[in-house]
Amino acid sequence: MPVSCPSIRPPTPRIGTEWQKVPGAAGWRLKHFRTPADWTDWARDFSEGSIWMSASYLKFLHEHPQGMDSEAIALRHDDYDRPILLSVQSTGFRLADQVRASISGGEWTSRVWRRVLGQIPLRIKVIGQLLVSGPFGGTGLDALPPDQAVDVLEATGRYLMQTGSGFMGLVIKDLFPKDHPVTSGLEARGFAPLGVDPVMCLDLTAFASFSDYLGGLSSKYRVRYRRARKKLAGLERRRLSKEEVLTKLSLIHDLHRETAGGADFSLVEVSREYFVWLRERADFHGYFDGEELVGFTTGMVSGETYHAHFLGMREAYKFSHHLYHNMLFDLLKDALLARSVVLDYGRTALEIKSSLGARAEYWAVVARGRHGWMSRWVGPLTRLLHRPPNWEARSPFKGG
Known part of the structure; x- marks a missing residue:
């Protein structure tokens, strides 16, 4: 059954450390790495070429939160030789604390927005790596056809939302370029693009x-x-x-x-x-x-x-x-x-x-609210937090 089918609600997945089926992604099995003991089973052969996806780094972040909690997801399918490995991080903040006068339109406007948003705590899950910029928060997705990569990411995001309590939304960060078919596929499924600086x-x-x-x-x-x-x-x-x-x-x-x-x-x-x-x-x-x-x-x-x-x-x-x-x-x-x-x-x-x-x-950062109505607010709210600056690209080399 395709992930995007609205007529059937996938069953809530169980929380555990064993491989389990992924509702909405036929043939895929998932393992959630969320305790220190889990990292002994991390697929080192497919991750050690990258510091950011290595067992040692992810385990360190799990044991030493850097303003967020860190976990990981591994996915396997019988038709693919290598697993998909994804860094997962969760964080919370108050929107009012992040509103800047320079972004929101002036000090008076920012005070109004802080008053409006003051009581809204926001907890989100992030698929990707918050401590580094660029495509270093996952491996293996590039081997999939774009439509299947979209299915896998959406199904994994649904799993994370259903197994975590109190999370308002999901962010998928830097896994594909902005102009990639996977990015447009996610946007077609209701993910909103966020305004971020290029790498x-x-x-x-x-x-x-x-x-x-x-x-x-x-x-x-x-x-x-x-x-x-x-x-x-x-x-x-x-x-x-x-x-x-x-x-x-x-x-x-x-x-x-x-x-x-x-x-x-x-x-x-x-x-x-x-x-x-x-x-x-x-x-x-x-x-x-x-x-x-x-x-x-x-x-x-x-x-x-x-x-x-x-x-x-x-x-x-x-x-x-x-x-x-x-x-x-x-x-x-x-x-x-x-x-x-x-x-x-x-x-x-x-x-x-x-x-x-x-x-x-330009790497894509997209987000979707836990509920459909929340997604409509993702773009306007993020524009209160950061707006990409106007800048001019330089050409310092001879003949540039």
Whole structure:
């Protein structure tokens, strides 16, 4: 029976740790990973190429919530050799706490909306990965025909809604591009597209070294690079040892919070434990003014991609030393030294990342309310929380 058939309500699935049939997706079996013991059965052969879908990472997030609870779903079908693996996260927030005057139309309007929305707590399930941007919250879906991928995602979402209490909606994040048939198929089933920034990625295949990269820049952008580097004078960048990360952990966390506080909207709250986990796996660099740590970056290699992960800085240095701009150049250097194919700069700060050569990749984020009438409010409500900025793509390379 097709998932979209409105005449028959699928039975409520049971909650358990064994493989079970998925109502609405014929032939598919599902296992829900939601306790520490479950991870021993995670399909490592199909996930270990990605840090973000590895058993160790997902288990860490399950045991150390980062502003949200983390679980996972595995699906199998006899006609397919590999399973589908999906990261699942759940989070809650009050809409009123997220309404910004700059987004909602001014301070007076934002006060009105905060009053209207003040008593509305919102709990949602997310299929995808909230701690990284791009298609890193699932594996295996690309092997399916688009209509079957839509069936599987909708049926999995229905299962999550029916086995979790108090959740108002489901978000499917970054699993397919915005212009993919699966995305249009989900929208046809009642999922509303959310306005999110593109992911900024820089193709590194043309550069054997950072010198090659600089040689490819037009004279205008080489001048900008030299100007930014001159502004950095007085600061020292050096790799932080595992011991230094521990001794400076509170300061690192504070620097990250100072930077993250400027975001329009966020569903995650990165803890100190997350940076402890990162120290074992990431390129962890600090920026020092004398002996004072005033900023840091973390970079992660996963497959062919170098991820510019969490960073933080004293806000004043962002302007006095062009620190953020210089961090982007340094992360590019790190990615080339790691011989990665792509540098994933993530979302936000689109124009400045574009000025380094990053291109926008548009990944779909879609949402549907638990009940049909809720879905009509998804678009208007999200526009109160974040509106993609107007920005101009730059072409820093010769002949660009």
